Amino acid sequence: MSDPDASDDSASTSGDPAPASDPPESVTAALVEAARESDLGLVVGTLLAVYAAATLLTFTDGLNSVVGLLETLTFLGLVYALTALALNLQWGYTGLFNIGVAGFMAVGVYTMGMVVRSPDPAFGPPGLGLPLPVGVLAGMGMAALLGALAALPALRLKADYLAIVTLGLSEIIRLSLQSSAFDTFLRETIGAGTGGGRGMGMPDNPVRGLFLVDGQAGNPTALGDLVFGVFGTDGLGIAHPILIGWGYIAVLAGFLIGFYLLLERLGRSPFGRTMKAIREDELVANSLGKDVNLVKIKVFVIGCALMGLAGILWFGSQGNVSPTPQFRPLLTFYVFIAVIIGGSGSNTGSVLGGIVFAAVLFEGPRRVGGAVRGLIDAETPASFADAVASLDPVTFLAYATDNVAPLQFVFLGLVLVFIIHRRPEGILGDRIETAAAVDLSERPAGGESDE
């Protein structure tokens, strides 16, 4: 390995970012600086700040509400972080602009469901009735296979064309899962169906079995007895599903660490240096004898397998999956926003971006809107026009807080544009393991075509 990219990278891959900055100006700056030195400290610090804000918002409703909200926020933060990490491998490291994330997640979770579900279920489509680990592997494998297929256009197309192809692919996947004809076809050929537009129920979460015998409420295992006795209705008064949710969060955290270590290891390997070289300048990487196409295919396969796994861990634990609206392209954009916030190219950034996105942009506005709505004593007008016609700011506020979901998306869009304008490198963008400042995705005006 003696290509110039490798030597350029060695400085930034050896751990923390090259400091080379002026001494901090104040104590706070020094603290921030110290926190930035440690990736783990940064993530934990962000999580604690989110927890503090959530507690402030709900502490009047009692411990159960606080712990419940924290559970929701942590779950969302972790699953977004998992997916963002997978995307970071493709986009952040290799520069492959894949906006079909939702499709690959759907393939993962649907394959898992079809393999694991019982061949003769009480309701919903039949499955193959194989054990859960087989299902998870099959889901990852199927997502990887489709990833390999999606990589074929990536070998020839420029970034924005690839974006449209992958978006089209994810919509084809969603429409296929939605189709009852496809469902019937699968039932007749392999004996397992998708459930069409109604979706399918997911197999029982094994974590639930750790706390409850056969997953039956009111029949706890020894561990369940212990945990429920201390924290549950007999102890601190926290609802049992929330406690089981925290158990699953521990599993998710384990997977997150696994993802992170895998990607860090990959990023620092010779293979990782080739990925970054492709991102920086494909032509140079090719000229130096790197098999650019093979690397791209591998990255697509690994990234899509991880997306499939993230889809299984996320939607597989939610009881029921259906193609619409769960796997609309909007889901892909959420993950992209998480990666962009954290700074594409940084694994720690992706984790942080996932947490910040889930708490501040995704769940935060709803909770704040709901809290504000509770304070207003006014009837909600039936429509925007009625709210405006009332000429009463309080009535208008009531309408706005009751319809906080669309406003949240408006806010999301504005944040996205703001970040792209002002901080395209994200919160932790200075950590991007870059070799050069040239952006390869730029299309030379009037340059040569692909042919």
Next chain:
Amino acid sequence: MRARPGVLFVVLLGGLLLVDLTAKLAGVGLGPIGGSLSVDRLGSNLWNGIVIGLVIGLAGIGLSMTYSILSFANFSHGDLVSVGAFSGWGVAFLIAGFGDVPVRALLTVRDAGSASPGDIGAHILTTPAAILVGLLAAFVVTALLAVALDRAFYKPMRDRDGIALLIASIGAALVVRYLLQFGYGSDRRGVTASVDASNLAFGPLGLSVNAHELTILVAALGLMLAMHGMLQHTKLGTAMRAMADNKDLALITGIPAERVVTATWIIGGGLAGASGYLYVLLRGTIQFDFGWLLLLLIFAAVILGGIGSVYGAIVGGLVIGVVFTTSTIWIPSDFNQAAAFAVMILMLLLRPEGLFGGVSTT
């Protein structure tokens, strides 16, 4: 790519489908090939495909122009389509139902109040003036919004690469779409009134043509002809083609780049708005995110015709429209959209420069 197995495969597949179609029309069945299909059904499929294709092609013109002149894939284009529909129909309703129905119900396209489409009575045969003024309003409002979005979101990043602009346009799309939902509500609702005897039958062809479909045909062709005249016979059109062809050369020859960009947004945005308005006239219903759901089909049309080619966008729109409606002859109807996307992906893989690739500017 001298030897092109992919192209051969597509040609073979197309030939097979054609043989199958002929066999179906003749009512001959040979194993998996053939079956039965009435000429009437094929005719109405083709006609529906052409009408949808004209609307998609109209929207595609703007997308193709921004793609070639500003060098980015504009993901907010679909939401401009929705904006045109809502603003245009608000104005059309205001004219059609003024006095009988509260203004707030009219301007919000029936979000407020309880007036039914029949109460408002918007239809090309009964209130032609309202429908035409609505089309004009759709063009103007969307053009203004497109310019405003450009000033706020895209102008500060003119020198950035295509992917950064693409991401910004996703942000802009979210802002526009959900402001529409906030202002107009999220439910799907009927718009046009039904009028007796609005179908014209063409006996020998077995076609039944709706008055609204004829309106769309005339309006879309008129707008496309106007576009052609503008591009070929005005100074602005020449400047646009020059910018799309070679930006640096155009700047050196003294073409005022910013003015051309503004004109691009006005025309492209206005056509998008008009196509959204016409799409609602065709479907008879409106929903805040229909333009976004249409966006991928519009992209498919633009890519099929060749990015940057205005005429390609029109032809691409027609092809996508016909694929969309006639594919139901062979595959289940819930796959027709997927079929259109598959055609787009195949095109990108086999001939990325599009059907009209050679002429990338006009």
